Amino acid sequence: MKNLPDLEAWAIFARVAETGSFARAAELLGISKPTVSKAIARLEQRLGAMLLYRTTRKLSLTPTGESLRDRAIQLLVDAEIFESETSALALEPHGLVRLAAPASFGLRYLAPLLPAFLERYPSVDVDLALSDDLVDIVSAGIDIAIRIADLDDSSLRARRLCAVRRPVVASPAYLEQHGRPTHPRDFERYESLVYTNLHTPEYWRFRNTVSGDEYTVQLRARVRTNNAEVILPALIAGRGLAVQPEYLVWDALQRGELEHVMCDWKVADVDVNLITPPGILRTTRVTALINFLVEHLAHAPWAMSEPLSAELSDGSK
Template identity: 40%
Template sequence: MTAFTRVAETGSFSEAARRLRSSKSVVSRQIAALESELGVRLLHRSTRALTLTEAGRSYFDQLVRILADIDEANLSVSHLQVAPRGRLRVNAAMSFGIRHLAPAIPDFLARCPEVEIDLTLNDRFVDLIDEGYDMAVRIGHLIESSLVARRLAPLRRVVCASPAYLAARGVPTTPDDLIGHECLRYSNIPVGDEWTFTAPDGRARSAEVKGRLRVNNGDALRIAALEGLGLACLPTFIVGEDLRAGTLIPVLEGAAHQSGGVFAVYPHARHLSPKVRAFIDFLVERFGPNPPWDRAET
């Protein structure tokens, strides 16, 4: 089962054998024996590619969860419970992952030399249990779920624009002024056409925004704002450097509603594996209540 999982992940008998510290012929025989035992073909083999059959894909999806449960069971009763070791599957949003998670990983791997990280970056909401992830880094508000969450850092949003845009279109002084502005909207959430602000009475209020550009990625919105296309409402982990450099100017300061955070989430387990615990502790230490992207100097 482990041999098949590695072949499915890598698309290669040779790479699977390398990861398993085995030989290509041994791995090939193991897969053939598994297919014979199951009575079904799991892989399409050709000189050009190695792909999963429909049965193979279904089997792989289930094996990822089963093997993770076996690893967890072994860890809970062995000496490995005290030492981070093994493969850690992590999911994170694209912008945060590229800007902050990826630069942190080399330091973590240096600290934990027996851990191997498999990092997937996308802006799609993934099901950790069904898709076999050990943990995820999520941004914003957490929905009700059976997952355990630990706060890694605060989340601060700012409305900002380039100096050229503000010089040409004026600086909004209240959320109501956004009606006359070109607003760059985030399309990956249901309320991307509404920005939330804090009213004088302390309550959150929404303002409808309009503009000619909608994008499903924060870094793409940042580029549009830098090019003077309009106002953007973005987290400081994306635009912190631009705010310090003055290439983006914050407006409506104090009005943008601050809520949510940067969280590590993981499936509930009675025995949290040392690799997950070590990585989350490392991220809390690295980011914390005053993360690098919110500091006056880095």
């Protein structure tokens, strides 16, 4: 069978590459650690190149291994999908799901959900990556990404979970000291706390909910940061105004630590989206996590509306 690819070795390499561990790969695959080691050696011999650097303390991919990692993982995913179409075994979700999300949202709303998800699906593992950077989910091997933004046209599949308001907020003490703004032009005399991971972070564009008038403000930033969570303590301490997504300030607003001001002027709402790679088929573990996130996030108290569709659709909307 020399002419046939060693699919077993490729599958084992995929698990080793994604877990970074012979022992963890063996556990996930239900085989022994020596079997994993022999399969990797067999594949390296067949390819005529090393795939992994091995030391007593660390396992890492060689440049060749790095270049083959995504293809091997995709090969394994495709095989699992094919089996899931025909095997009753796949009715029980199992395996690893890679999830990416903005840092603040992930810490506040995904981390608390993980225990319940792991209890419901004991055979599913989760790799959660938190970053406010825009990640290429295909090249990074991400199964599901949460994006809180307007989406560009794309071949990716997207599901809109809900919309989120972005109110202007400040502490009552700050407003008592400096007064409450009634028009965007008033911002010239206020200090602002600015989240920078936006197209134009130092400009806020407002629209009047009654007249439809629009007004753009250039901010005088006291604090600039690429993580919205950083802004919250300064806001509560009375160091300025900020536009914040309502999911981030919801609790502080309910406790009276922050106040929503200038309510007849608003910055455009933003959508919370679930993004997955292109393609129709997906494993049952990915579907299970998608449904779980919809169940727990689409009806959160800060969520403005129902999801548009029960299924992920091609394109950005």
